[in-house]
Amino acid sequence: MAIAAPERPTTVAAPRFVEASTPMLDARIPSGPLERKWIQRKFENKLVAPANRRRYSVIVVGTGLAGASAAASLGEQGYDVKAFFIHDSPRRAHSIAAQGGINAAKNYKNDGDSVYRLFYDTIKGGDYRAREANVHRLAEVSVNILDQCVAQGVPFAREYGGLIDNRSFGGAQVERTFYARGQTGQQLLLGAYQAMMRQVQAGTVTLVPRREMLDLVTVDGVARGIITRDLISGEIERHSAHAVLLCTGGYGTVFYLSTNAVNSNVTAAWRAHKRGAWMANPCFTQIHPTCIPVSGDHQSKLTLMSESLRNNGRIWVPKNVGDRRQASAIPEAERDYYLERKYPSFGNLVPRDVASRNAKEVCDEGRGVGDSGLSVYLDFRDDITRLGRDVIKARYGNLFEMYNRITGEDPYSTPMRIFPAVHYTMGGLWVDYHLQSSIPGLFVLGEANFSDHGANRLGASALMQGLADGYFVAPYVVPDYLASTKFGDAPVNHPAFDAAAISVRGQLDRILKVRGRTTPREFHRKLGHLMWDHVGMARNKRGLETVLREIPALREEFWRDIAVPGSADLKNQSLEYAGRVADYLEFAEEMALDALERTESCGGHFREESQTPEGEALRDDENFAHVAAWEFTGIGTPPVLHREKLQFEYAHPTQRSYK
Amino acid sequence: MIVAPALQGTRHHGMRIKLRVWRQAGPDAQGRLEDHQLDDISPDMSFLEMLDVLNERLIKAGDEPIDFDSDCREGICGTCGLMIDGRAHGPLPGTTTCQLHMRTYADGDTIVIEPWRADAFPVLRDLSVDRTAFDRIIAAGGFISVNTGAAPDANAVLVPKADADLAMDAAACIACGACVAQCKNASAALFTGAKVSHLSLLPQGSPERARRALRMVQQMDAEGFGSCSNEGECEAVCPKQISIANIARMNREFTRASLGGAS
Ligand SMILES: Cc1cc2nc3c(=O)[nH]c(=O)nc-3n(C[C@H](O)[C@H](O)[C@H](O)COP(=O)(O)OP(=O)(O)OC[C@H]3O[C@@H](n4cnc5c(N)ncnc54)[C@H](O)[C@@H]3O)c2cc1C
Ligand code: FES
Numbered sequence: 001m002a003i004a005a006p007e008r009p010t011t012v013a014a015p016r017f018v019e020a021s022t023p024m025l026d027a028r029i030p031s032g033p034l035e036r037k038w039i040q041r042k043f044e045n046k047l048v049a050p051a052n053r054r055r056y057s058v059i060v061v062g063t064g065l066a067g068a069s070a071a072a073s074l075g076e077q078g079y080d081v082k083a084f085f086i087h088d089s090p091r092r093a094h095s096i097a098a099q100g101g102i103n104a105a106k107n108y109k110n111d112g113d114s115v116y117r118l119f120y121d122t123i124k125g126g127d128y129r130a131r132e133a134n135v136h137r138l139a140e141v142s143v144n145i146l147d148q149c150v151a152q153g154v155p156f157a158r159e160y161g162g163l164i165d166n167r168s169f170g171g172a173q174v175e176r177t178f179y180a181r182g183q184t185g186q187q188l189l190l191g192a193y194q195a196m197m198r199q200v201q202a203g204t205v206t207l208v209p210r211r212e213m214l215d216l217v218t219v220d221g222v223a224r225g226i227i228t229r230d231l232i233s234g235e236i237e238r239h240s241a242h243a244v245l246l247c248t249g250g251y252g253t254v255f256y257l258s259t260n261a262v263n264s265n266v267t268a269a270w271r272a273h274k275r276g277a278w279m280a281n282p283c284f285t286q287i288h289p290t291c292i293p294v295s296g297d298h299q300s301k302l303t304l305m306s307e308s309l310r311n312n313g314r315i316w317v318p319k320n321v322g323d324r325r326q327a328s329a330i331p332e333a334e335r336d337y338y339l340e341r342k343y344p345s346f347g348n349l350v351p352r353d354v355a356s357r358n359a360k361e362v363c364d365e366g367r368g369v370g371d372s373g374l375s376v377y378l379d380f381r382d383d384i385t386r387l388g389r390d391v392i393k394a395r396y397g398n399l400f401e402m403y404n405r406i407t408g409e410d411p412y413s414t415p416m417r418i419f420p421a422v423h424y425t426m427g428g429l430w431v432d433y434h435l436q437s438s439i440p441g442l443f444v445l446g447e448a449n450f451s452d453h454g455a456n457r458l459g460a461s462a463l464m465q466g467l468a469d470g471y472f473v474a475p476y477v478v479p480d481y482l483a484s485t486k487f488g489d490a491p492v493n494h495p496a497f498d499a500a501a502i503s504v505r506g507q508l509d510r511i512l513k514v515r516g517r518t519t520p521r522e523f524h525r526k527l528g529h530l531m532w533d534h535v536g537m538a539r540n541k542r543g544l545e546t547v548l549r550e551i552p553a554l555r556e557e558f559w560r561d562i563a564v565p566g567s568a569d570l571k572n573q574s575l576e577y578a579g580r581v582a583d584y585l586e587f588a589e590e591m592a593l594d595a596l597e598r599t600e601s602c603g604g605h606f607r608e609e610s611q612t613p614e615g616e617a618l619r620d621d622e623n624f625a626h627v628a629a630w631e632f633t634g635i636g637t638p639p640v641l642h643r644e645k646l647q648f649e650y651a652h653p654t655q656r657s658y659k
Numbered sequence: 660m661i662v663a664p665a666l667q668g669t670r671h672h673g674m675r676i677k678l679r680v681w682r683q684a685g686p687d688a689q690g691r692l693e694d695h696q697l698d699d700i701s702p703d704m705s706f707l708e709m710l711d712v713l714n715e716r717l718i719k720a721g722d723e724p725i726d727f728d729s730d731c732r733e734g735i736c737g738t739c740g741l742m743i744d745g746r747a748h749g750p751l752p753g754t755t756t757c758q759l760h761m762r763t764y765a766d767g768d769t770i771v772i773e774p775w776r777a778d779a780f781p782v783l784r785d786l787s788v789d790r791t792a793f794d795r796i797i798a799a800g801g802f803i804s805v806n807t808g809a810a811p812d813a814n815a816v817l818v819p820k821a822d823a824d825l826a827m828d829a830a831a832c833i834a835c836g837a838c839v840a841q842c843k844n845a846s847a848a849l850f851t852g853a854k855v856s857h858l859s860l861l862p863q864g865s866p867e868r869a870r871r872a873l874r875m876v877q878q879m880d881a882e883g884f885g886s887c888s889n890e891g892e893c894e895a896v897c898p899k900q901i902s903i904a905n906i907a908r909m910n911r912e913f914t915r916a917s918l919g920g921a922s
Contacts, residue, residue: 069807072807073807076806076807087730087736087738088728088738088789088790088791089737089790089791089793089794089834090794091736091737091794091834092730092731092736092737092738094730094731094736096731096735096736096737096833097731097733097735097736104813106813108814144808144810146813147810147811147812147813148805148807148808148810149813150810150813150816150863151803151805151809151810151811151863152802152803152805152810152863153803153826153857153858153861153863153864155823155826155827155830155857155861156813156823157823158818158819158820158823158824159820160820161817162817162818162819162820163814163817164813164814180827180830181827181831183735183831186735186831186833187827187830190830193797194797194801194802194803195802195805195807197794197797197798197801197802198798198802198804200794200798201798201799201800207794209791209794232783232784261730261731261732261736262729262730262731262732263730295701295703296701296703296704298701298703298704298708298709298711298712299708300705300707300708300711300732301732301733303732303733304733401753402733402734402758405734405751405754405758405760406705406758406760408760408762471807471808472807472808475807475808515721517719519715519718519719521711521715522715563718563719563721564718565717565718565721565722565723565724566723570684570685570784571685571726571783571784571787572723573724573726574714574718574724
């Protein structure tokens with residue numbers, strides 16, 4: 001890639017970041033025993049009397065699981081809720097694509113599950129980089145989420161006796177994952193969407209479709225509204241409220257190719273960051289081991305094959321480097337079921353980061369399969385023989401069809417080919433125990449916050465977290481904020497709204513003025529390559545320093561050469577896209593910096609310099625048992641790093657081992 | 660359904676495709692078909708990736724790209740939806756536009772691409788339309804009334820597996836609007852019927868069954884969708900293969916509710 005390196009400073013290198021000089025913000029974690037913390041806090045929280053609720057207006061940005069469930073729940077309580085989203089319907093949010101399932105500590109299988117075990121597994125799976133109190137709360141409410149969804153009519157899989165069925169999922173040794181065929185996210189989102197639409201009918205929730213939040217408005221240091229662009233008319237609009245809830249999802253598309261929907265973005269979160277909300281652990285990203293491999297340059301997104309497939313499929317590559325024979329021609333003795341070999345107790349069900357890294361390793365050794373050599377087999381032959389084709393079809397029929405449609409190959413007769421792809425972002429805006437960001441009145445829910453998954457998320461836990469935040473946390477913490485805050489006036493003609501609206505308009509005009517030759521997609525693809533190569537599955541100092549030089553150069557090129565036709569006063573998809581890419585070009589730098597600064601390996605963050613003799617991620621608890629929360633100071637000026645120390649009173653950090 | 664090799668067309672590298680694409684600057688503007696020639700289309704591209712390629716070329720030439728909606732690009736969000744040679748989502752059964760791949764076509768083919776056409780789905784620009792009418796149908800009654808926190812234990816109510824499976828079949832609808840687009844009356848009966856069925860098949864939904872059917876059907880009519888004349892075109896193009904048995908179920912629910920005098 002021909003990107004000119006910027007001029008090197010001749011004097012001593014400027015610091016990349018500044019250590020915070022002020023004490024860390026209070027995360028407001030309740031004292032007392034773990035299992036009493038949330039109960040106690042709910043009791044301490046201030047309440048708003050039913051008759052007063054409609055006087056409080058709440059802006060919800062995003063209507064995925066987190067946003068729709070929050071909007072529905074706050075609407076039911078009687079608040080005046082406005083829900084904004086970039087899609088044409090709230091039901092299109094990216095949550096709709098989740099396939100595998102949702103965890104709940106119901107112990108319906110009598111196999112040893114409990115709230116404490118779900119808590120423990122989540123902390124351990126996150127490689128001891130999440131807060132105990134938050135995670136315990138998540139495990140506690142998981143059981144209520146399931147109840148809620150069933151009552152809404154979510155058609156979960158059932159057993160013949162009429163009870164709900166469940167299964168084990170990605171790395172769990174208990175069966176605690178509930179599912180609706182391969183469409184769990186769709187059905188859960190429809191449940192939340194329908195609950196929200198009921199409130200639309202009741203008049204407490206107003207939908208504002210096809211609106212992109214382009215700025216956060218703060219008045220006297222408190223979040224009081226947002227600036228949006230109407231994606232149909234192009235109009236820049238101002239919306240004022242008493243609280244703002246960001247539920248805008250993850251930033252996986254910073255890698256260009258990922259399993260995320262193509263409109264996923266960091267824009268809302270990044271612009272809030274530029275207004276003062278801290279960004280926590282942005283380098284924590286999850287690479288999912290079971291995706292359909294890339295077929296060519298035209299590729300616009302990657303498709304996930306649910307990891308539930310790993311329950312019945314066996315992962316292997318040829319034992320010999322350069323074995324180009326067809327799968328069926330490779331005899332059993334010449335196949336390497338490398339996960340089963342290296343991790344006998346977990347086998348094909350090791351956590352995602354372990355499975356992904358091992359796939360990269362065998363491909364790096366030259367044992368990868370397919371035309372590009374960048375994939376491994378996921379083979380159902382044995383279980384088709386053992387259980388019959390019908391059983392496999394009942395479990396995975398729709399996934400097999402999807403695979404066939406994309407690749408033209410039939411997984412019943414030839415093993416699937418899979419390769420890791422970016423899937424989820426554990427990092428996100430920093431929030432305290434109340435899900436409030438470093439800006440009072442700005443709450444962050446769902447994948448957009450950093451809160452519960454540490455350095456690696458367990459399968460089926462994102463749906464749980466999004467719904468926990470929206471159904472069972474926001475309805476307690478947002479009212480507490482409203483009841484305990486004295487609000488001044490923040491009309492939409494307030495100077496803070498003027499300034500934000502002008503800055504939004506200015507950025508759109510600036511993009512349109514360039515009339516260059518490089519499309520938003522080309523810039524996005526270039527950035528994605530850089531990020532995948534150096535901030536992807538394995539990271540090292542040299543690579544990270546390289547991207548930290550190349551990103552600013554690419555950003556400069558963007559502002560010199562971006563090509564966006566048309567105007568800002570009409571529907572203009574390339575303008576929308578260019579704005580999102582511009583934000584990624586800023587955000588990516590902070591992400592790489594975070595990865596450079598965290599010299600340990602943990603969870604999905606693998607620093608090659610920090611590994612055990614067996615090549616496993618090696619944590620450095622002494623220096624890194626903290627959340628890295630970054631404060632924005634300007635483009636090209638070093639951000640401020642705030643460190644929130646993590647305390648482990650219950651789940652004591654051990655070296656993760658899945659042997 | 661696994662696509663048979665015969666449907667996959669012949670594999671060519673660098674296929675030549677001629678496109679006739681609907682262009683319309685805004686909701687009230689006059690529209691027209693515009694011709695484009697593409698010479699290097701890979702059979703592994705998805706249909707939308709082929710449009711991406713065309714759009715890249717248009718942008719580079721300083722022209723405005725073709726506006727079309729998509730998001731998940733894996734057939735689940737329901738955002739995409741194009742009339743391809745007069746058929747909603749193109750030639751393959753059970754397949755959304757975003758899942759259609761160019762290997763379905765042959766070198767030299769001409770493809771006509773238009774937006775959904777229905778009074779209740781006005782065109783916004785080029786190939787993108789306004790489907791908010793669907794949301795209003797759901798708001799009218801497509802839910803089970805249960806406030807957050809008010810739910811009994813998930814296993815307190817047993818649901819026979821067969822009912823749960825049927826409910827899931829109906830709930831699989833992605834609200835893309837293909838059913839409306841293909842129907843000569845632009846009826847939304849399959850979309851509405853699927854939601855009425857999903858919820859009325861479950862015991863949780865039964866107290867509001869009658870009211871739901873009445874309200875949703877009334878809203879459907881108010882939005883300007885046509886009435887169903889049982890042609891079955893909707894089922895044939897539905898990417899989730901939702902059965903028209905759901906329309907019959909909705910009609911029964913509606914009749915029952917009308918007779919029962921629910922409001
Ligand atoms: C393919 C796939 C499969 C998955 N499977 C599972 C699974 O089986 N189990 C599991 O637990 N998790 C799974 N996940 C993860 C999980 O689906 C997501 O983490 C979760 O759904 C995110 O929900 P959310 O509400 O935070 O955000 P989203 O659902 O992404 O919603 C974001 C919302 O924000 C809106 N928005 C975005 N930007 C703006 C803006 N600037 N202005 C206005 N609105 C905006 C969008 O319109 C949308 O409504 C999967 C993820 C993927 C990609
Ligand atoms: S883009 Fe989601 S269904 Fe086609």
